[in-house]
Amino acid sequence: MAEMNLQVLLRRRPKGEPVPEDFDIVETPVPQPGPGEVLVRAHYLSLDPYMRGRMSDAKSYSAPVELGAVMEGQTAGEVVASNAPGFAPGDTVLGGFGWQRFSVVQPGRLFKIDPKEAPLSASLGVLGMPGLTAWVGLEDIGQPKAGETVVVSAASGAVGQVVGQIAKIRGCKVVGIAGGAKKCEFVTEVLGFDACIDHRGDLNAQLDRHCPQGIDVYWENVGGAVQRAVFPRMNDHGRMVMCGMIAEYNDTEVRPGPNLMATVRKRLRIQGFIVSDSGWPRYPQFRQEMLGHMASGRMAWREDVVEGLSNAPDAFIGLLKGSNFGKLVIKID
Amino acid sequence: MAEMNLQVLLRRRPKGEPVPEDFDIVETPVPQPGPGEVLVRAHYLSLDPYMRGRMSDAKSYSAPVELGAVMEGQTAGEVVASNAPGFAPGDTVLGGFGWQRFSVVQPGRLFKIDPKEAPLSASLGVLGMPGLTAWVGLEDIGQPKAGETVVVSAASGAVGQVVGQIAKIRGCKVVGIAGGAKKCEFVTEVLGFDACIDHRGDLNAQLDRHCPQGIDVYWENVGGAVQRAVFPRMNDHGRMVMCGMIAEYNDTEVRPGPNLMATVRKRLRIQGFIVSDSGWPRYPQFRQEMLGHMASGRMAWREDVVEGLSNAPDAFIGLLKGSNFGKLVIKID
Numbered sequence: 001m002a003e004m005n006l007q008v009l010l011r012r013r014p015k016g017e018p019v020p021e022d023f024d025i026v027e028t029p030v031p032q033p034g035p036g037e038v039l040v041r042a043h044y045l046s047l048d049p050y051m052r053g054r055m056s057d058a059k060s061y062s063a064p065v066e067l068g069a070v071m072e073g074q075t076a077g078e079v080v081a082s083n084a085p086g087f088a089p090g091d092t093v094l095g096g097f098g099w100q101r102f103s104v105v106q107p108g109r110l111f112k113i114d115p116k117e118a119p120l121s122a123s124l125g126v127l128g129m130p131g132l133t134a135w136v137g138l139e140d141i142g143q144p145k146a147g148e149t150v151v152v153s154a155a156s157g158a159v160g161q162v163v164g165q166i167a168k169i170r171g172c173k174v175v176g177i178a179g180g181a182k183k184c185e186f187v188t189e190v191l192g193f194d195a196c197i198d199h200r201g202d203l204n205a206q207l208d209r210h211c212p213q214g215i216d217v218y219w220e221n222v223g224g225a226v227q228r229a230v231f232p233r234m235n236d237h238g239r240m241v242m243c244g245m246i247a248e249y250n251d252t253e254v255r256p257g258p259n260l261m262a263t264v265r266k267r268l269r270i271q272g273f274i275v276s277d278s279g280w281p282r283y284p285q286f287r288q289e290m291l292g293h294m295a296s297g298r299m300a301w302r303e304d305v306v307e308g309l310s311n312a313p314d315a316f317i318g319l320l321k322g323s324n325f326g327k328l329v330i331k332i333d
Numbered sequence: 334m335a336e337m338n339l340q341v342l343l344r345r346r347p348k349g350e351p352v353p354e355d356f357d358i359v360e361t362p363v364p365q366p367g368p369g370e371v372l373v374r375a376h377y378l379s380l381d382p383y384m385r386g387r388m389s390d391a392k393s394y395s396a397p398v399e400l401g402a403v404m405e406g407q408t409a410g411e412v413v414a415s416n417a418p419g420f421a422p423g424d425t426v427l428g429g430f431g432w433q434r435f436s437v438v439q440p441g442r443l444f445k446i447d448p449k450e451a452p453l454s455a456s457l458g459v460l461g462m463p464g465l466t467a468w469v470g471l472e473d474i475g476q477p478k479a480g481e482t483v484v485v486s487a488a489s490g491a492v493g494q495v496v497g498q499i500a501k502i503r504g505c506k507v508v509g510i511a512g513g514a515k516k517c518e519f520v521t522e523v524l525g526f527d528a529c530i531d532h533r534g535d536l537n538a539q540l541d542r543h544c545p546q547g548i549d550v551y552w553e554n555v556g557g558a559v560q561r562a563v564f565p566r567m568n569d570h571g572r573m574v575m576c577g578m579i580a581e582y583n584d585t586e587v588r589p590g591p592n593l594m595a596t597v598r599k600r601l602r603i604q605g606f607i608v609s610d611s612g613w614p615r616y617p618q619f620r621q622e623m624l625g626h627m628a629s630g631r632m633a634w635r636e637d638v639v640e641g642l643s644n645a646p647d648a649f650i651g652l653l654k655g656s657n658f659g660k661l662v663i664k665i666d
Contacts, residue, residue: 053598059598060598061569061598061599061600220593223593223594227593236394242593242596242597243597244597245593245594245597248592248594254592254594255592256589256590256591256592257589257590257591257592257593258589258590258593259581259587259588259589259590260553260556260560260575260578260590260591260603260605261556261578261581261587262605263575263603263604263605264575264576264577264578264605264606264607265386265392265393265394265605266394266605267394267604267605267606267607267610268603268604268605269602269603269604269605270593270596270601270602270603270604271596271600271601271602271603271604272593272595272596272597272598272599272600272601272602273597273600274597274600277600
């Protein structure tokens, strides 16, 4: 029997929390590359919170996934067949090929990497879009200075891990926020943050204890109760790097936010960004820096690897609830 | 009878809207300058919304006025007696001498100006702290580019007048927001904004009509209902220059603000500033530029001059309600 492609499609738009029935898993023939095209087999798929936005047709920075179309996502894999100069079977490549085993790609959407530099899956996390997100947000908005207090929500997640470690390298006091004792222990013991707050406990008391000097930089991944507790503790000239608000992605009604008069009194900067706006042209510089940190033992990371593309919907639903522990990737069979 | 000093003191901290009884008006002897000091007679006092914050003892960027102390404020006047080198009777000076006729000042707190350059009161408005506020906020945060849509709240006020005219000079489409037909007519006919929205009318309908391309830069002076109507209309990469929220200064409970997820989706920058942080070292450059705009007829301004220092409390109470029309100054008798 000929090998088949496996694809995860968006069947319908979720109302609130996604459910398995919002997805279709289908087997289809392996596509054939046309002139100038490349056939890629994906080995790893990155699952990331932003994908919840792509499932909705609400106005956003990016078009939604069409109903019946393959779910979007970053992948790492290898070239199987190539009609494009510069790419040959066996080449290791990154790209946004979606939730599928095989895909036919234009060479301009492929990024060739050296597989000896790091494990392949790392190029979807610490060396991939999440790591680049951390790096760009700190470079452009957070701009942490030595001695400042940096608070990172979703600290054990794909982006948070990197944010906090870069801030530590820059000489900051870094306090993570994560869900549960195990994640918190990982954040302090493995990632080396100065402290980690369990958001299931008393947020205010823990913030009082671990941020007695207030907060200079807040990395926002979650929104909700964490944002409400952090906001009044921002110091004068504080920066809030708005990366995501995962705790509110399944909301069906919009919650109110903080009164903005504090932005005047404290000269706060609240700024959002999307890594794809300006990040990829800076990827080589980022990758170089990160490989240096990894080589010198100052950049740890943790992955949560789920086997099998057909498990992607359940894994993604869990991601939105914080069930994963570390960067969530699917190992594609 | 010897000439007396006249002073307005803070008697008690207002609850909500200030009332005349929150102030004391007293006659005191004219102070005498000691060695190295200068005696100044103020001719004009600037009344500005930020003074409401100084009357409260809530934590803010600046210490509150002590009970029984002279109210703070910017003034323009002349040197009456000087024991300081570089200052002589008759010199025209600016400084923060407070709500009083006479004051003894250290020379480091005096800024000498050429009275022939512009009417004295202008140095409290278009050429003073409010004008500098407009200039700094646009330079550092708003950064309007030709062709962008800039919305300015409190458009006929001291800061708003200058914000909109600088944005026009930079080639933007400028839409003001003001209270009532007379102010709106002034904003379009005299200041030359492209349109002006009456916030007493239907804000959403008027914003739809005058900002069909959305809003790239919003200058926030008012908060409240105007902020709620503007926020969802911010364009991708929009900037909100957070200068003040006068509509909420007399609130006794804090209102909720907008949900901040839009800052991620649209990559918004919401940033507050206080002109005194970094503005005064740039005052000479600002004044030079503004005098140029005034000479070429591209910088109009309107003042609302109230006669008599003893009328300052009532005038200030009116300012918080939008009763003034143009930059509010007290002509000190």
